[in-house]
Amino acid sequence: MTLRILYFARLRERFGQHEETLDFAGSTAADLIAQLRARGGVWAEELAAGRAFRVAVNQNLVAFDAALTENAEVAIFPPVTGG
């Protein structure tokens, strides 16, 4: 399936991009994280197990076992710090 991936804040800066379109063969958010982590470097570092980051699918916060669907907008970002 095709996914639109968005990065925010520290992750956007570390990854050097705000947005990408990705071909994805897995099924859950956890699978996507594993695929990104496999890129190594800052990807492996920032998305390592134990690092705090959040995933939203179609603008809703989800647990890592959430299923992804064709053309979903998936956002990956650090814990929020507004207010």
Place this chain on the structure above:
Amino acid sequence: MTLRILYFARLRERFGQHEETLDFAGSTAADLIAQLRARGGVWAEELAAGRAFRVAVNQNLVAFDAALTENAEVAIFPPVTGG
């Protein structure tokens, strides 16, 4: 001893006075209430056991067993309803 007694809100209206100077032979706030209650009429009614009213001595809320002292300013009033 001589006491200055103040009444507020509903009690001021029912008693028809805001302030009086009183000769007092008792010792506590409860004694004073008993002396006022003995006047009968609205005094007996408003200060009856079980009616909700408060006593302040020299501008501090006190329990009914508080001792009164010469020239004390004693205020008797309904439960407060500001804010």
Place this chain on the structure above:
Amino acid sequence: MPTIRIQTEAFDSGAEMAAISRNRTDIGAVASFVGLARDMNHGDDVRAMVLEHYPGMTEKVLAGLVDEARSRWALLDVTLIHRVGRLLPGDAIVLVAVASTHRGEAFSACEFIMDYLKTQAPFWKKEETEHGARWVEARASDDTAAARWTGS
């Protein structure tokens, strides 16, 4: 540093709340509360209300409440204004604004001051309704609210 006022004049709650953080850069949080005169109470139209107080004791109680709040929480400033006299529906009766570094202290102190003011400060409200004037009765829920802050 705290501002405490009892006054017959109307006050501008927005301006008072804004003033607490003006020209300061160390405040992270301002929690505030405004109590207003409503046009309805216990099902009756209220046309106006008159607030009576006990001059002397009121000032003492309000200063004591603010001191107590400042001893419980790290506060940067407090503003407390209470009107007395005749008020119309929509008029602000009371304002409590509390400034602090973080929001937890500001919220707690603001609510604490209001809860104690409601049960300790010698103010009384008389409402003018279509059926005549009546003194507002104290609410048991206010005692319950104030009791939250003891023994904790």
Place this chain on the structure above:
Amino acid sequence: MPTIRIQTEAFDSGAEMAAISRNRTDIGAVASFVGLARDMNHGDDVRAMVLEHYPGMTEKVLAGLVDEARSRWALLDVTLIHRVGRLLPGDAIVLVAVASTHRGEAFSACEFIMDYLKTQAPFWKKEETEHGARWVEARASDDTAAARWTGS
């Protein structure tokens, strides 16, 4: 009826808070909170901060928070304004104002909205300090604060 705004422009928190009860006589209580940019954090001078957000999701989350508050408490009106972009110390970042008949609902709803906003709404702060720029880390105390509202 609720007002929800995300904006780069500064806002006048006093004017916004006053506006919520203007020309109304049914509101008895307005609880509000203003979060401000401070000149100091973790011991360092902060010269400015930049607030980033996730356009689209932010609007959705804030509307959801306000809806949730309105389903939990009887509220008469809510105003929620959050700035994004570059802010200077002393600038208001966020305003939450809640109007209700009685103060308990207004205080609870205001604090609830802030607690959830802090942990759910996609905003991120970056501080410019004397040692360079740094992303603000989430505080565990914010998760604790938000957890108070679940399971009660």
